[in-house]
């Protein structure tokens with residue numbers, strides 16, 4: 001199937017993992033930020049995780065460089081605009097972009113300014129292209145829990161104005177959900193929707209706990225439910241949607257080889273899967289590449305793709321009007 005022209009929906013895409021390489025060089029020059037090299041190809045080697053990348057923690061090291069140029073309002077707005085522009089050019093109709101606000105406060109911006117700048121970039125792109133978006137605020141598991149409270153509180157005023165959900169990301173330790181029950185419960189009370197990165201590095205139990213303790217409605221990755229029956233059943237029975245990111249899953253060693261990826265088995269068994277990039281730059285990918293990868297390996301039929309598109313629309317945290325618009329695009 002040639003999928004470049006098919007409409008697409010993306011629910012799992014990190015802003016800091018999706019910065020154009022030329023933009024990193026340009027902002028660094030303008031803001032006087034030193035880079036290891038200003039040669040585009042050399043810089044790509046620093047930014048793109050190899051497929052032989054040994055682990056998630058190794059993969060996560062690629063984010064420190066882009067975050068250096070994401071410390072001003074202008075750069076955050078520009079980077080967001082460009083991400084939506086790139087997505088619109090490959091016919092993505094709706095994109096939920098996520099980022100950790102606290103990562104962008106190193107040079108004096110406050111959390112509200114960070115969020116507002118990302119919203120501004122998104123709105124500019126929505127006005128210019130046929131794409132709609134929403135924002136997911138990510139809290140890093142590697143930071144103290146107080147950080148998550150801070151993000152939940154400061155992000156609250158943007159709910160319904162661009163921000164829709166809360167996420168936990170970064171290194172995945174066994175049993176992390178227990179630590180975050182309070183801030184995520186508070187977020188739910190405020191009206192945030194919930195998606196959680198879990199089951200990426202070996203633990204299906206983390207997926208079960210993210211659903212039971214944190215009320216996750218969607219799971220980022222969730223690969224390891226394949227080895228943990230209770231989590232598998234929970235995901236299937238509760239129709240929890242998996243945000244699968246094929247290339248990233250190989251790089252972080254959620255799977256060793258893409259041919260071993262359980263995405264198609266899940267799909268055939270009635271688990272709701274979606275296809276996403278995770279990180280356009282760090283994983284050197286696009287939605288078209290990710291869908292092609294799945295198609296090459298598992299021979300997606302038109303009906304398979306249609307189902308995945310519908311899963312994505314229905315599981316999105318968009319309002320009803322936007323969901324209907326997305327469905328009408330197919």
Ligand SMILES: O=c1[nH]cnc2c1ncn2[C@H]1C[C@H](O)[C@@H](CO)O1
Pocket residue numbers: 014015016017056060063098099100103138169170171197200248252278279
């Ligand atoms: O696939 C991922 N798993 C866990 N954390 C991730 C993944 N991709 C990116 N992140 C982290 C690194 C970023 O700095 C952070 C916020 O976008 O989210």
Ligand SMILES: [Zn+2]
Pocket residue numbers: 012014169197220278
């Ligand atoms: Zn992710």
